[in-house]
Amino acid sequence: MAITPTQLLDWKRQQRPIVALTAWDTAIASVLDAAGVEIILVGDSLGMVALGYDTTLPVSLDTMIHHTAAVKRGVQRALVVCDLPFLTYQESPAQAMGSAGRILRETGAQAVKLEGGYPRMVETVVRLTEAGIPVMGHVGLTPQSVHQLGYRQQGQDPATAEKIRQQAIALAEAGVFAIVLEHIPGDLAASITEQLPVPTIGIGAGPHCDGQVLVTADLLGLTVKQPPFAPAYMNLRHTITETVHKFSGEVRQRQFPRLNH
Numbered sequence: 001m002a003i004t005p006t007q008l009l010d011w012k013r014q015q016r017p018i019v020a021l022t023a024w025d026t027a028i029a030s031v032l033d034a035a036g037v038e039i040i041l042v043g044d045s046l047g048m049v050a051l052g053y054d055t056t057l058p059v060s061l062d063t064m065i066h067h068t069a070a071v072k073r074g075v076q077r078a079l080v081v082c083d084l085p086f087l088t089y090q091e092s093p094a095q096a097m098g099s100a101g102r103i104l105r106e107t108g109a110q111a112v113k114l115e116g117g118y119p120r121m122v123e124t125v126v127r128l129t130e131a132g133i134p135v136m137g138h139v140g141l142t143p144q145s146v147h148q149l150g151y152r153q154q155g156q157d158p159a160t161a162e163k164i165r166q167q168a169i170a171l172a173e174a175g176v177f178a179i180v181l182e183h184i185p186g187d188l189a190a191s192i193t194e195q196l197p198v199p200t201i202g203i204g205a206g207p208h209c210d211g212q213v214l215v216t217a218d219l220l221g222l223t224v225k226q227p228p229f230a231p232a233y234m235n236l237r238h239t240i241t242e243t244v245h246k247f248s249g250e251v252r253q254r255q256f257p258r259l260n261h
């Protein structure tokens with residue numbers, strides 16, 4: 001049975017933590033899905049990790065659709081969420097409807113995610129959810145605003161902390177089924193999590209969110225430069241390097257292929 005946004009709401013009520021990870025291709029998506037991850041996010045961070053850009057801003061809607069369709073083909077159970085990329089939704093609710101509509105129709109993803117909160121995104125979230133499109137919010141460090149915010153932790157002083165809280169409340173009232181809280185103090189995330197009726201999914205937001213998300217390449221130790229809040233659970237760069245060295249050695253010694261290959 002596929003995971004639904006409604007189910008995740010129940011999980012919050014039952015205080016059952018939600019596991020979310022990113023993917024951008026069929027191979028990794030199918031492994032994450034079989035391993036029991038609840039949410040697979042096709043994050044626009046793929047622009048940085050898979051495509052080598054310095055920021056997420058160059059990622060296009062066509063690129064997100066291309067990768068999300070690949071991810072969806074590898075997934076049976078997890079909820080597949082696609083990031084709306086920079087300037088494909090901020091202009092107007094109508095623009096957001098067009099972009100989200102293409103994502104759902106052309107990829108089979110069940111939901112979209114957008115960055116930002118009150119007042120700009122509220123009307124957009126209302127319109128999308130009224131049209132039957134589940135929306136995930138994202139506040140705190142919003143990487144599409146890197147040229148205003150940098151990649152620093154947000155909400156350190158009481159005024160910006162309060163602004164982030166109000167954005168989260170407004171998004172929940174507008175109808176998001178979950179909200180990503182990125183790179184904010186743990187006590188702020190804990191207090192927002194307690195206050196909101198919808199699940200919070202933290203990244204660099206402490207242990208008291210309803211779920212956690214990481215960029216899978218960070219989790220696996222494949223990223224060149226990890227964000228400070230993203231611990232590598234293994235060193236995949238090292239493992240791949242050793243394996244390639246082993247293969248290279250066998251080719252150069254004419255040990256590969258062996259007769260049984």
Ligand SMILES: Nc1nc(=O)c2c([nH]1)NC[C@@H]1CN(c3ccc(C(=O)N[C@@H](CCC(=O)O)C(=O)O)cc3)CN21
Binds near residue numbers: 143151218
């Ligand atoms: N691989 C990867 N993982 C991520 O979590 C991620 C991306 N890419 N790309 C999109 C955004 C960018 N993220 C980042 C990137 C860097 C920092 C970071 O280094 N922060 C430092 C220094 C900030 C500064 O002053 O520039 C910090 O101490 O907060 C944080 C979040 C999170 N997101």
Ligand SMILES: CC(C)C(=O)C(=O)O
Binds near residue numbers: 022046182214
């Ligand atoms: C880090 C997550 C929340 C994200 O937005 C992304 O991967 O693009």
Ligand SMILES: [Mg+2]
Binds near residue numbers: 056083143
């Ligand atoms: Mg993103």
